Amino acid sequence: MMEQTLIFFLLLLLLLLLHFHTIHTAELDTVSDSQFLTDADTLVSPTGVFELGVFRPGTSANRYLGVWYKKIPATVVWVANRDNPITGGSRVVLRVDHTGLSLLLSNNVTTFWSSNMTSSSSRKATAKVRDTGNLVLMDENQKIIWQSFDYLTDTLLPGMKLGRNFMTGIEWHLSAWKSNQDPAPGEFTWGADTLGYPENKLRKGPQVTFRGGPWSNQRFSGVSTFDSNLTFTYKAVVNASEMSFSYVLDDSSILTRTTLNSSGQLESWVWVENGKKWQLALSLPRDICDSYDICSTYASCSVNMIQQSCACLDTKRFVPRNQQSWERADWSGGCVRRTPLDCKNGSEGFVKYSNIRLPDTEHTWFNMSMNLKDCEAKCLKNCTCMAYANPDTSLQGRGCLLWFNDLFDMREYSVGNGGQDIFVRMASSELVDESNFKKKGGAKIEIILPVTILGVLIIGMFLTWSLYARRKRNHRKGEDNEEDIELPLFSFSTIATATASFSDKNILGEGGFGPVYKGVLEEGIEVAVKRLSRTSSQGVHEFKNEVICISKLQHRNLVKLLGCCIQGDERLLIYEYMANKSLDSFIFDENENKILDWTTRFNIIKGIARGLLYLHHDSRLRIIHRDLKVSNILLDQDMNPKISDFGIARSFGGNETGANTHRVVGTYGYMAPEYALDGVFSTKSDVFSFGVLVLEIVSGKKNRGFIHPEYDHNLIGHAWSVYSEGRTMELIDANLAKSCNPTEVLRSVQVGLLCVQQNAGDRPNMSSVIMMLGGESTLPQPKQPAFFMDKDFLVADFSSSTYLAGSVSDVTITEVDAR
Ligand SMILES: *[C@@H]1O[C@H](CO)[C@@H](O)[C@H](O)[C@H]1NC(C)=O
């Protein structure tokens, strides 16, 4: 019995020893002509960073010649005999001779691998491993005649190239291992597509699954928020002899590598010396928007905090090819121009779209010395040219890329997080709004958001600032801790306990993006937990940054965000709990609405106005709520209103007041006409929703679904007709009759009607609203409101049945997720 146990442990020990390293007896730095390196020896780089030798991957019994980090166990960066392993226990030798480098069985002529030198090879060749990880074979003049960097496996090291050498025909691309035990080439490759302007593509077999975007030659330095210690220099070469893309770290003592694993995930890693581990810096593809061609033509994919979806490049000039399937989130048809191109001589023009991952460049033409003006002219001359762009902004405005097919595989980034400008050809009639458009572009550029660490740039390559940020943190803390988030991060188990495992009994309501639960933390603190729908696989960094951004908005009329929780694909937002739930449970309820007397209602109206004013003008960020409605107004125990659900609010900064959105997110009944119909939103579209709220609070009736028995009016229409006939007091909730102050009621209704005017420019801003509500001065006369009649609204622009079906209910309309 004892004996068996002992044997077992000895065997285990032996297995552990064999697991990665074989026992190496000698460490050399050079193998020269006709010298032999046996499989017990290794070749070490000058300062001992890399080592070449024979290894076994994982638990495999097979052996391979490879290069690994000498001081880091089990990190192989290059393999010679990938698909021809040394089986069995036979001894092997690495020989350097006039035929180059070869790996042979000792006492036998069997060759496992050879560097396949040609006649030019030298008799006095020597082999060395460099500190970059490059295994080089040099002639007597130290000229490189062969190097492992020309034959990439699954790892990209700084200094390695992706692309193609037209002189030697060598193609540089990564190819994944079959499995962790088998370095033979697997299904996935990542490399340059050089048919048009070069770009990197991830392929599964012949199928493209992800594209990195066209190459651009940029040095990402001088961004003051980051340590200059961890900067990269990217190098793109596009000339007659080669097309290549590579990067080097300015501080070469920092170890980084990018790997393509056998399930097709590209991952960038940084070695953290203190933690003695590889820290993941970036993993691609990240989300559904990275799926190749997900949105098809003239549409872009975008991800926000809650969801990811496709939208036509702009809703004015493009329409889904098939509206019905588009609404079902079947985006395969893509979008088409509203007005087809007719290519009348000189009449067409271009519209600029910003922050776009440029479309697939397979059918492109380029000239990197042409300026943008000539580029435009060249595109305009050829009817099949659909767009132009400057792919490389580092060339002082030079560089011209033209597309000769329908544009596809675009992605839209939030401002400052990557993407480039593209100029898309349009029929002359679509160019009328050009000035508006420019304004909109400006707004985009001005957006102030904390730098989203992940994904600052996917330009050509995929290494991003996240490397810097991580590194910086690790520097500071000396370990690979979780990020220094300024917001409490709750553990999933804490929240699960607090909500009785998300019990149905604890559901407070169903918000736009998932259910909201009541929870009680251990300390007895009550919270509301919003569990975002699981369909989003948004990056953790992006999510956290958006959460931090929201949590910075603090005002007594805004619901406070206490923290968040991220686990796997779970995303939870933890808010302060509001004892009295939402306003709609009072004003639309026959019994509860008695609780809200006029004074309380008027306070609620003023509170909402102050909260909205803060969002629009006073907060550091300028926020448009976009989905303001009674169910998003929560009440604390003293009936003070607090605006909730900034999930869809988009911040934008500076003095811009307008922006255009691809997706209409909001609730019918509260949406301003310009927003519902054209997707143009601004603070004035929130003002419209506020106006509807005021009318609902005063009348106790829902705008949507309210149909006047005689006139077929909705609530706005009804309010307008009683107001214009001087019978405003007929509008008020019957329960208010006793408590109300007629002057305040009239004022509120008039302000409400001013807010719902058809023309956004006629509507007051929130600071005037507050002044008008509180003051005694004469108010302007409102013009006839938008959406006067329910029917008009429905018939006018929404012919599809999807909209009609949801028209009377209070659902939030958002785009459907893909999964
Ligand atoms: C070399 O080894 C292989 C397999 O072990 C054997 O089949 C072959 O005959 C050997 N050749 C020589 C020349 O010894």
Ligand SMILES: *[C@@H]1O[C@H](CO)[C@@H](O)[C@H](O)[C@H]1NC(C)=O
């Ligand atoms: C060397 O040439 C042989 C035969 O042409 C080929 O099978 C092998 O893949 C080549 N090896 C390398 C490293 O190119």
Ligand SMILES: *[C@@H]1O[C@H](CO)[C@@H](O)[C@H](O)[C@H]1NC(C)=O
């Ligand atoms: C690099 O980082 C170290 C430590 O954080 C700092 O002392 C040094 O100044 C940095 N070097 C540069 C060039 O920023």
Ligand SMILES: *[C@@H]1O[C@H](CO)[C@@H](O)[C@H](O)[C@H]1NC(C)=O
């Ligand atoms: C292409 O660029 C590379 C790297 O800059 C250079 O070595 C090579 O000579 C260039 N070839 C031509 C034809 O310009």
Ligand SMILES: *[C@@H]1O[C@H](CO)[C@@H](O)[C@H](O)[C@H]1NC(C)=O
């Ligand atoms: C590849 O990486 C992804 C992401 O880290 C991981 O989920 C997957 O399991 C990895 N595949 C293998 C075979 O290790």
Ligand SMILES: *[C@@H]1O[C@H](CO)[C@@H](O)[C@H](O)[C@H]1NC(C)=O
């Ligand atoms: C097209 O426009 C150019 C310049 O405006 C003019 O020279 C040319 O004659 C026009 N061609 C046709 C077919 O109208």
Ligand SMILES: *[C@@H]1O[C@H](CO)[C@@H](O)[C@H](O)[C@H]1NC(C)=O
């Ligand atoms: C590229 O553009 C430059 C500047 O406009 C021009 O001189 C050159 O002839 C162009 N080359 C090609 C191949 O069109």
Ligand SMILES: *[C@@H]1O[C@H](CO)[C@@H](O)[C@H](O)[C@H]1NC(C)=O
């Ligand atoms: C337009 O561009 C396409 C693609 O480069 C080319 O085949 C065609 O000849 C060009 N037409 C004209 C009129 O230049």
